[in-house]
Amino acid sequence: MQQFIERLNTKLLETAGLSNNFKFKNADNLFFSAIAGMTLFLMLFIIIYVFYVASPVLLKVGLLDFITGTRWNYGASAYGIWNYALSTIYLTVLTLLISVPLGLFAAIFLTEFASKRIESILRPLIELLVGIPSVVYGIFGFFILEDIFRHHIDPFLNGTLGVFLPIFRDNNPNDGFSLLLASTVLAVMVLPTIVTLSQDAIRMVSKDYRDASFSLGATKWETIKNVVLPAAKGGITASVILGAMRAMGETMAVLMLYGGSATAPVSILDSGTAMTSLILGDLGSNFNNDEAVSALFAIAALLFGMEIFFVIIIKLMSGSYGSSKA
Amino acid sequence: MDRRRLEENIFKGISYLAGIISGLILIVIMGKIAWAGIPYINWYFLLTSENETPGIGGGIGNSIAGTFVLSVFATAIASPLAVGLAVYMKRYAKNRPFIKLVDFCVEVISGTPSIVLGALGILILVFYLRYYTGGFSLISGSIALSLLILPVIERAAEQAIDRVPKELEEASYALGANKWETITKITLPFALSGIITGIVLGIGRAAEESAIVIMTAGYSIHMLSFKIVPNEALVYGVKVYPFQALLATLPITIYNSYHYPTMVDQGEGFAAALVLIGIVMFINLGTRLLLRRRRIG
Numbered sequence: 237m238q239q240f241i242e243r244l245n246t247k248l249l250e251t252a253g254l255s256n257n258f259k260f261k262n263a264d265n266l267f268f269s270a271i272a273g274m275t276l277f278l279m280l281f282i283i284i285y286v287f288y289v290a291s292p293v294l295l296k297v298g299l300l301d302f303i304t305g306t307r308w309n310y311g312a313s314a315y316g317i318w319n320y321a322l323s324t325i326y327l328t329v330l331t332l333l334i335s336v337p338l339g340l341f342a343a344i345f346l347t348e349f350a351s352k353r354i355e356s357i358l359r360p361l362i363e364l365l366v367g368i369p370s371v372v373y374g375i376f377g378f379f380i381l382e383d384i385f386r387h388h389i390d391p392f393l394n395g396t397l398g399v400f401l402p403i404f405r406d407n408n409p410n411d412g413f414s415l416l417l418a419s420t421v422l423a424v425m426v427l428p429t430i431v432t433l434s435q436d437a438i439r440m441v442s443k444d445y446r447d448a449s450f451s452l453g454a455t456k457w458e459t460i461k462n463v464v465l466p467a468a469k470g471g472i473t474a475s476v477i478l479g480a481m482r483a484m485g486e487t488m489a490v491l492m493l494y495g496g497s498a499t500a501p502v503s504i505l506d507s508g509t510a511m512t513s514l515i516l517g518d519l520g521s522n523f524n525n526d527e528a529v530s531a532l533f534a535i536a537a538l539l540f541g542m543e544i545f546f547v548i549i550i551k552l553m554s555g556s557y558g559s560s561k562a
Numbered sequence: 563m564d565r566r567r568l569e570e571n572i573f574k575g576i577s578y579l580a581g582i583i584s585g586l587i588l589i590v591i592m593g594k595i596a597w598a599g600i601p602y603i604n605w606y607f608l609l610t611s612e613n614e615t616p617g618i619g620g621g622i623g624n625s626i627a628g629t630f631v632l633s634v635f636a637t638a639i640a641s642p643l644a645v646g647l648a649v650y651m652k653r654y655a656k657n658r659p660f661i662k663l664v665d666f667c668v669e670v671i672s673g674t675p676s677i678v679l680g681a682l683g684i685l686i687l688v689f690y691l692r693y694y695t696g697g698f699s700l701i702s703g704s705i706a707l708s709l710l711i712l713p714v715i716e717r718a719a720e721q722a723i724d725r726v727p728k729e730l731e732e733a734s735y736a737l738g739a740n741k742w743e744t745i746t747k748i749t750l751p752f753a754l755s756g757i758i759t760g761i762v763l764g765i766g767r768a769a770e771e772s773a774i775v776i777m778t779a780g781y782s783i784h785m786l787s788f789k790i791v792p793n794e795a796l797v798y799g800v801k802v803y804p805f806q807a808l809l810a811t812l813p814i815t816i817y818n819s820y821h822y823p824t825m826v827d828q829g830e831g832f833a834a835a836l837v838l839i840g841i842v843m844f845i846n847l848g849t850r851l852l853l854r855r856r857r858i859g
């Protein structure tokens with residue numbers, strides 16, 4: 237009974253604001269709430285503002301026509317992003333075609349075949365690729381790789397596969413800027429993401445699974461193929477999605493290496509212009525034209541929308557992945 | 563049986579090859595850049611501002627100073643917001659939908675293509691607010707970059723706060739400290755090394771960014787200077803250097819060697835690249851060592 241009265245007393249004091257801690261408790265809560273609120277507001281503002289600036293053109297042209305239209309002209313207010321969107325899609329796909337097999341097998345090598353010592357040397361070497369700024373990848377491709385591609389790789393592909401497959405034909409033999417060059421450099425840029433995340437996923441697979449597979453008489457590769465990789469599927473998919481996000485959003489290196497033609501490439505040795513390059517190239521010179529700004533922001537909104545879509549996929553995947561493990 | 567062994571050996575070979583290629587890429591790239599850049603690196607090149615050399619290029623002193631100032635400013639803007647948000651999320655927030663919303667926003671912003679932040683920066687900071695920011699300037703650049711590194715620091719701070727032992731905080735409460743005292747005297751000091759790691763990573767991330775910088779800070783051949791000059795186009799009728807002035811940064815110096823290939827020697831571009839990689843790698847390796855030491859200690 238006495239306890240009850242005591243508790244009631246404190247409760248009353250607290251509600252009346254007389255408790256000793258009460259004032260302080262509120263002040264610090266307010267302080268951190270204010271910072272958190274401000275930051276959240278800032279983040280929401282960024283997300284919403286992009287779509288807000290984009291809305292006039294998106295509403296006028298219509299999302300479907302904006303994506304599938306093939307004419308992009310500020311003077312005629314024709315805003316169809318198809319050629320640039322296709323360039324970005326080809327770029328992302330080819331980048332993944334190069335980097336995923338390479339990165340996945342490198343991750344398998346690091347976890348399953350390499351000794352501890354080799355792994356401790358090799359993994360940092362791959363991780364440090366992140367530390368090279370994209371503009372440096374850009375000039376590396378521009379001054380060094382372009383020459384090699386123009387004089388050796390492009391003619392070789394054109395002369396062998398290009399004879400019977402049009403997607404390997406070199407339609408512009410005197411320059412090396414191409415889908416293939418840009419994708420090769422981008423593949424190196426996304427490689428560390430793919431290697432480290434898939435290696436972490438492969439490493440998480442329980443040793444019991446492997447032992448069970450070995451005891452059934454499977455070879456090492458059969459165990460990897462039938463047991464380890466399926467078990468690590470979630471993490472590997474996440475790494476591929478993150479790689480795709482990075483490739484899609486990359487600006488500088490792509491601007492320097494993709495060549496800049498206004499049509500989408502029809503061969504991997506053709507040049508094109510990614511959506512990011514178009515924004516960077518045109519936004520600064522079109523401020524006096526509200527519609528042009530809005531159109532360029534519509535491209536940004538498209539990229540942003542795809543990125544948010546990918547983030548949601550990863551969230552959903554990691555949610556189901558976590559619950560199945562628990 | 564033979565077919566199985568063959569398959570085993572083929573894929574083992576592919577894995578070895580992939581591992582070796584992936585490891586060699588960094589060595590080849592760094593070797594090539596060093597080969598092209600090292601002959602151009604000397605004290606004159608590193609310390610002289612570009613406007614004091616004959617012609618275009620020739621010195622990157624202005625860019626090194628600009629890179630340093632810009633990334634530190636951007637981090638200084640982002641850190642209080644990021645750390646404050648992390649503390650709130652980990653110690654105050656109770657509303658589940660709110661926590662989910664903030665998590666989602668941080669995730670989205672951290673994956674934002676940098677061109678989107680650059681586009682926002684050039685429209686809002688450089689164009690709409692030019693009366694205050696001075697257009698392309700240190701202020702515009704550091705605000706735009708701070709958005710890029712906010713999630714980096716926030717994530718690091720959240721993880722650092724997660725690692726603070728519950729017992730320490732409970733002991734603090736048991737001694738009669740209130741929440742503010744516990745957070746400022748126990749939680750934050752304990753999480754400090756993790757938070758600093760995040761901040762340093764943020765500086766590195768800001769130093770290497772190029773798309774946002776070219777759209778918000780521009781480029782200048784002049785060294786940073788501290789002066790106030792009358793300028794009717796700006797707020798209070800004065801232009802405050804270096805805050806409202808164009809700023810040189812290393813990524814843009816490197817970009818210039820691509821943009822003006824006939825005027826700037828490409829070796830100078832590679833030398834600037836080498837310096838920038840040196841700065842960024844030093845930061846990455848430093849934080850890696852910091853992390854490793856803490857894990858053992």
